[in-house]
Amino acid sequence: MALDQTPPLNSLGFAKAPADTRVVVAMSGGVDSSVVAAMLKDEGYDVVGVTLQLYDHGAALAKKGACCAGVDIQDARRVAEEMGFPHYVLDYENVFKDAVIDEFADSYLGGATPVPCIRCNERVKFKDLLETAKDLEADCMATGHYIQRKVGENGPELHAAADGNRDQSYFLFSTTEEQLSYLRFPLGHLPSKDDTRKLAAKYGLEVADKPDSQDICFVPNGDYAAVIRKLRPEAADPGNIVDTEGNVLGSHEGVIHYTIGQRRGLGIGGLADPLYVVKLDPERKEVVVGPKSMLATRKIPVREINWLGDAPLTSQAEWNIAVRVRSTRPPRDAILRPISETEAEVELLTAEEGVSPGQACVFYDPESTRIFGGGWIHRG
Incomplete structure (x- = not known):
């Protein structure tokens, strides 16, 4: 033989x-x-x-x-x-x-x-x-x-x-x-x-x-706003800080200075309850603030999905997965509902705060270390 x-x-x-x-x-x-x-x-x-x-x-x-x-x-x-x-x-x-x-x-x-x-x-x-x-x-x-x-x-x-x-x-x-x-x-x-x-x-x-790199490579000092101002001078256009009813609470020097979930540095002190950035409206040049409860999100629209599962994404109406919506947060249990091969809605079993458009939503197998891909969070 x-x-x-x-x-x-x-x-x-x-x-x-x-x-x-x-x-x-x-x-x-x-x-x-x-x-x-x-x-x-x-x-x-x-x-x-x-x-x-x-x-x-x-x-x-x-x-x-x-x-x-x-x-x-x-x-x-x-x-x-x-x-x-x-x-x-x-x-x-x-x-x-x-x-x-x-x-x-x-x-x-x-x-x-x-x-x-x-x-x-x-x-x-x-x-x-x-x-x-x-x-x-x-x-x-x-x-x-x-x-x-x-x-x-x-x-x-x-x-x-x-x-x-x-x-x-x-x-x-x-x-x-x-x-x-x-x-x-x-x-x-x-x-x-x-x-x-x-x-x-x-x-x-x-x-x-050699120390590890901590910042985005082209923003070595962590000043995102300074880089964006040089690339897009119009980004520093001033505007108003408003509450969810549209009441003006203060002013700002460009929406690029703010992120969803931000609390500090808003420049609107003296209020009874703390307020957080809950929405950025660049067209109106407004930074919208509200109570922390408004940051809680359960349903997340996701697009540009890269799927790495064994079966096609659309082969099931629902997938039980875990998702990570920020690089610094652990995966959370969720349900993935496909809309197409590249779009889906993710429903978190427990609400997350500060889910922001532009961030990634990464899919994990809740029973192992495997990654099933992910997509980009966008506005619903």
Whole structure:
């Protein structure tokens, strides 16, 4: 009887030696992607590092003279030199501005609260960069994201990271089945970020103690309004702060300074009960405030859905799932009612406060770590 001569799968899931497996690593210059590149190189893979230059802090998007993007690129290049693999820098500033930054500004102008990191993954990293990896004849592309890719009965599945405190599934819900078949996330199984830094020290990487990025990359000081004013000067148009009956309580210097659920900094002190931002009306240039009870939401309209379930979204009238409506909140039990392949209504079993148009609504299997995709919250 003939013996099965099929070679075992390597750590990236290919039936060939690591040396015969080319992997493009998306390198941001941070410790996570640097460790991925070093680890795969150490395992013997044919590693190619690619860094995208996405923005220029010396331009109109941030403080004059700052150049964090340049520092990150140099850090990525240094890791490649230390570990001995090729590294390329691709200028994607125009693509990034068109696909991410402009929509970020327009969403704020429209009274929404956008999540540009999701759009960057969707429209730049997992689209154009992934195609570049294929052009380089890579077998797969690896990133430093904290999320897991597992192979189930029907193919690759997306799962939350082992470390719930580092899980980035909220920002990766729009990853398609086709992209998932090509992507790898080597850090998703690690118990904690400390393990990543230990690996960085093991490989002697200078970025081992580099701080994590806390802000949106093109808003390094957290001042969203300043960035939007430079991109859309009309965003600073003044207007009124009104209650739900239309009574004027104060004035503001642009709706971009406010978010749904905000309480502090409204400039309307002296009232008996605390008020919260419950609605932004950019057309009327009004910030609408009301009691906290008005922030409670149970039914959420969702569109632009990316569905990762085994059966089609519309194959059931209802799905019992868990959803996350903010990156900082845990998943909550909900019912998903499809309207079409890309639209649905989500009903939360327990009301959530501060649900805002422009945020993502990410779907989870309540019985496991699997992500069923998600969509974007919009006004009903």
